[in-house]
Amino acid sequence: MDSPRWLPLESNPEVMTKFVNCLGMKPTWQFGDVYGLDPELLSIVPRPVCAVLLLFPVTEKYEAFKQEEEEKLKDQRQEISPDVYFIKQTIGNACGTIGLIHAVANNQQHLEFDGDSALKTFLDKTTKMTPKERAAFLEKDESIRVTHESSAQEGQTEAPSLDDKVNLHFIAFVNVGGQLYELDGRKPFPIIHSKTSEDTFLEDAVEVCKVFMARDPQEVRFTIIALSKDSD
Numbered sequence: 001m002d003s004p005r006w007l008p009l010e011s012n013p014e015v016m017t018k019f020v021n022c023l024g025m026k027p028t029w030q031f032g033d034v035y036g037l038d039p040e041l042l043s044i045v046p047r048p049v050c051a052v053l054l055l056f057p058v059t060e061k062y063e064a065f066k067q068e069e070e071e072k073l074k075d076q077r078q079e080i081s082p083d084v085y086f087i088k089q090t091i092g093n094a095c096g097t098i099g100l101i102h103a104v105a106n107n108q109q110h111l112e113f114d115g116d117s118a119l120k121t122f123l124d125k126t127t128k129m130t131p132k133e134r135a136a137f138l139e140k141d142e143s144i145r146v147t148h149e150s151s152a153q154e155g156q157t158e159a160p161s162l163d164d165k166v167n168l169h170f171i172a173f174v175n176v177g178g179q180l181y182e183l184d185g186r187k188p189f190p191i192i193h194s195k196t197s198e199d200t201f202l203e204d205a206v207e208v209c210k211v212f213m214a215r216d217p218q219e220v221r222f223t224i225i226a227l228s229k230d231s232d
Contacts, residue, residue: 003090003091003092004090004091004092004139005091005092005093006091006092006093006094006097006145006148006149006152007093007148007149007152007153008093008095008096008152008168009093009095009096009097009148009151009152009170010096010152010154011053011055011096011168011170011223011225012154013030013031013032013033013225014031015151015154016031016053016096016100016151016225017030017031018151018154019097019100019147019148019151020100020104020119022147022150022151023117023118023119023143023144023147024113024114024116024117024118024119024120025104025111025112025113025114025117025119025120026111026112026113026114027230028111028112028229028230029050029107029110029111029227029228029229029230030046030227030228030230031053031225031226031227031228032045032046032225032226032228033223033224033225033226034052034202034206034224034225034226037206037209037210037224042202042203042206045202045226045228046226046228046229046230046231047202047228047229048110048198048199048201048228048229049201049202049205049226049227049228050103050107050110050111050174050175050201050227050228050229051102051103051104051106051107051172051173051174051226051227052172052173052201052202052205052206052209052224052225052226052227053099053100053103053170053171053172053173053224053225053226053227054170054171054172054173054209054212054222054223054224055168055169055170055221055222055223055224055225056168056169056171056212056213056216056219056221056222057167057168057169057216057219057221057222058167058168058169059167059216059219061215061216062212062215062216065215066186066187069191070187070188073189073191078189078190078191078192079192080189080190080192081176081177081179083106083176083177084106084174084176084181084183084190085101085102085105085106085123085127086102086131086183086189086190087101087102087105087126087131087134087135087138087185088131088132088134088135088185089135089185089186090132090135090136090138090139091135091138091139094138094148094185095169095170095171095185095186096148096152096170097138097144097148098170098185099170099171099172099183100172101119101122101123101138102172102174102183102185103172103174103227104119104123105123106172106174106176106181106183107174107227108120108123110229118141118143118144118147119144122137122138122141122143122144125137126138135185168221169184169186171183171184172184173193173205173208173209175196175197175198175201178195178196178197179192179194179195179196180192180193180194180195180196180201180204180205180208181193182208193208194207194208202226206224209222209224
């Protein structure tokens with residue numbers, strides 16, 4: 001049986017904020033662009049930041065690195081906190097939604113939800129599941145699928161067709177227990193990068209984003225989006 005495919009989500013913070021709001025997350029936190037990596041441009045990002053999303057091109061160099069990293073970490077056994085919420089990606093083009101789920105699921109202590117929030121209901125029902133079981137549950141979740149489909153149509157660029165090959169991929173960075181985790185539904189497990197704190201989280205996540213960029217210096221298709229507390 002073919003795995004399901006969704007329309008890709010655009011790397012548009014307004015669309016992402018509306019998406020999670022439609023699923024019942026209150027707008028006390030908002031997604032916003034990170035316009036540059038130097039300290040001056042990072043200083044204008046509203047704080048605190050609880051998650052960072054990176055959109056990057058999946059190139060041959062990246063795929064080779066991913067394979068090497070996986071082999072290395074299989075031998076090294078990371079100490080992954082049981083508090084990390086991780087979901088595998090089994091739906092084609094759903095990496096934007098998986099990134100949003102990772103961002104929200106690992107920050108529920110900061111975020112607020114409506115009483116009938118479809119997203120909170122999904123997280124509550126899947127909290128004790130394995131990453132693969134969560135993926136199977138997401139495939140059947142109509143409220144998230146329908147909201148994803150309408151959000152994918154909302155960007156500033158025309159949505160590609162379901163069959164278009166999309167070689168851009170979203171991942172999330174979160175702080176769980178003072179560790180900076182990379183959460184990528186295409187990988188078998190979370191990746192621990194470094195120690196971090198609420199105050200240094202954005203800068204620490206950006207350091208990892210720089211490594212992604214350095215791996216493909218000819219590429220310009222990188223976008224960084226932060227989930228920040230609404231300062232209004």
